[in-house]
Amino acid sequence: MKSRLRTHRPARVSLLTATALTSALTATLLALPAPASAATVSIAAVQGSTRKSPYAGQDVTVSGIVTAIRSTGSSRGYWIQDPVGDGNPATSEAVFAYTGSTVPATKVGNKVTVRGRVSEYYPGGSSAGGQSLTELTQPQIQSTASTGNPLPAPVVLDAASVPAAYAPSGSLESLTLNPSRYALDLYESLEGMRVQVDNARVVGASNDYDELFVTTKPTENPSPRGGTVYGSYASQNAGRVKVMSLTGAFPTADVGDVLGGSTAGPLDYDGFGGYTLQATTLGALTDNNLAAETTRAQGAGELAVATYNVENLDPTDPQAKFDRLAAGIVTHLSAPDIVALEEVQDNNGATDNGVVAADQTYTKLINAITAAGGPTYAYRQINPANNQDGGEPGGNIRVGFLYNPARVGFTDRPGGTAGNAVSVVNNGGTAALSYSPGRINPTNSAWSSSRKPLAGEFTFQGKTVFVIANHFTSKGGDQPLYARVQPPTRSSETQRGQQATQVNAFVKQLLAVQPSARVVVLGDLNDYEFSGTLSTLTAGTGLTDLPGTLPAGERYTYVYQGNSQVLDHILTSSSLSSYDYDIVHVNAEFADKASDHDPQIVRLLP
Structure with missing residues (x-):
């Protein structure tokens, strides 16, 4: 992930200072001795049915399959997912293990047991008002039970699975997730899990940070040119999802273009757009050939x-x-x-x-x-x-x-x-x-x-x-x-x-x-x-x-x-x-x- 310093309209502020402080703190934590013991729990138990983990600040041992690795930037780490899960749609079956600037010493498909400290990380700092990311800090792989395991099937995000309602009112951290009713609750319930979008239309063009936005709801407030129109405070457009890539390649896409086929990877959360599909498989770009508009000339009396x-x-x-x-x-x-x-x-x-x-x-x-x-x-x-x-x-x-x-x-x-x-x-x-x-x-x-x-x-x-x-x-x-x-x-x-x-x-x-x-x-x-x-x-x-x-x-x-x-x-x-x-x-x-x-x-x- 690229580090950045942005000044941007509207409501976009610099997160560099907070990120740097968090990275420095984590580096210090990574240097500390491993905890003497840690409760063995499921990943679902770590994630819990609300936005904050009931194990926050505690040391735990969890097991799962490595589904993706981020090996560049200052936010390196890997995602592990329980292939079975607990059957509760409100609890995520995956978690990010944050290794800071250290390249993770594991491979995709490994079934691992990991010990680490549960942390709630607020990208940009808590005062920015955003949500937190539940992650494991100081992660240490205790054992690798097997390699080459098939990855859990991704959850498909589409018009049928993503609710039209965006979020409940009030302080979300105190509420039990209701993923069948609210889009933000659905995304939170899938935090870290493999998700997939198919033939996804681009609604926010590629930027200098290798990011773009797609919609999982093609008919949600569309513009004639392929975008999604924000028409009221109550119409946040629940289908929007940010896409980044873990593959090292990223398309140059305009609004209305389509990522054809499947784009899949773990669902991350950051402070520059919220829930983000970190693609390990990136759909092929279909160019919609969007053209710049030209207005007519004024008449002599205009x-x-x-x-x-x-x-x-x-x-x-x-x-x-x-x-x-x-x-x-x-x-x-x-x-x-x-x-x-x-x-x-x-x-x-x-x-x-x-x-x-x-x-x-x-x-x-x-x-x-x-x-x-x-x-x-x-x-x-x-x-x-x-x-x-x-x-x-x-x-x-x-x-x-x-x-x-x-x-x-x-x-x-x-x-x-x-x-x-x-x-x-x-x-x-x-x-x-x-x-x-x-x-x-x-x-x-x-x-x-x-x-x-x-x-x-x-x-x-x-x-x-x-x-x-x-x-x-x-x-x-x-x-x-x-x-x-x-x-x-x-x-x-x-x-x-x-x-x-x-x-x-x-x-x-x-x-x-x-x-x-x-x-x-x-x-x-x-x-x-x-x-x-x-x-x-x-x-x-x-x-x-x-x-x-x-x-x-x-x-x-x-x-x-x-x-x-x-x-x-x-x-x-x-x-x-x-x-x-x-x-x-x-x-x-x-x-x-x-x-x-x-x-x-x-x-x-x-």
Whole structure:
């Protein structure tokens, strides 16, 4: 297993520190003398009928057949499974024997007797909210009774065997497992056991850590392009299972591809996606030939406004990334008139030396767009105060605008700085911005360690359009869907709710001066179309959240742990009721992508 350090939206935080501490502790334990005696029990007894072992912290001796070995990385070990079992569907018949950095001294098919200490390991630490993995530490093979034994038959995970309900409510660790009713209980009851998925459709593309997600339920909230859509807090999509490989080979798969035949191996648990099939047999990849989408060009009288999270873009990124983003803007988005960009970094990226200017980042992207046959865009933005807007330390990410001056005008009103708040000016019943561009209430605590919204005043064919670019705070720190307390705590929603309140108030100020004001609010809001954040943002404004106008299966801009979901939004005021809206799928479903977000566009008749 690869070690990793991740910063990822939504609710993905670094587990490296906790993993390193656990590895160091285990290494110390492995060096201790073997226990003088240990109770001889079945593996099922060790696993018990709840999530935590009744033997946790005790030394035990168990017997079973070695079904798989993880011989690389810092989490080495082997799985052993009782081929007979106790007949109780709530108790797993297998357990992982953790050897740390030591290569296991056994082979698949060996029937072994092992002595070790039962441990409940929380990937990422207990405070992350995830579940625990029952494992044996300090494992010592006492004897090998036989070799070359057939492996226990895998349990098939499919639409019939995996319950539709995801998890019971409450503290799961105190509940007896009910694998026939809840998917998380089923997966826990199979912890460490051999499982199998057949002809499994990929719903989360391969990533840099040799992981992908498949669905065991092909008809569960499908998208037209092969994914599984996350449409409510109560629709977690129980069929999602992560797949990794113990064979040393891993496919490059996009959403909609299929792992043909059987994929089988022990069912593991980790902190980067939950229950994971560690494949000893990996199905052959069938390419679904998923193609990137292209939207139509705007008409002469249409104003095209887009939003695109360009994922920590800075001049040190390879030219290939700039070229791919440029192709996305020119070809797939058909050269919008205005593009709100999120995650534009400063001129030296993550180098933390006080640089906040991003002119080189914008210039390099604009040049790539021109080279791709697009217009020569201009840009507007405001440099943040150093390390005050969150994101990668030293990167100083911010939101900004590209616009095509051949089609759109920008009304420049100086004075907008990192700390100056833009206000609404009443010019005899016509709204205007005091600063353009200007930041919305940037010193308010709602924007602590987060990107500040940027308001700009544009003109199109003699009409004024106010565009507000946003990048709300991430879901980092939220508990995962597979948390041990259900429903999981989504602590980051509090700040996004405060941010939505700020933008909502500003939109109301515009409309109070000029009810017919043309307002577009857009960007990476880091929340769903059904969330409280969006309800707060739209309340009393007449704003329409355009993702919600699409068919349910098409509402997604991001794929996380096999769930296709909406994080990016465009909202329009009631005076912009004539529109043509499109989410353009070019990134999120693909293993090879320019960004982790899909862009979107609206064509307006202002």
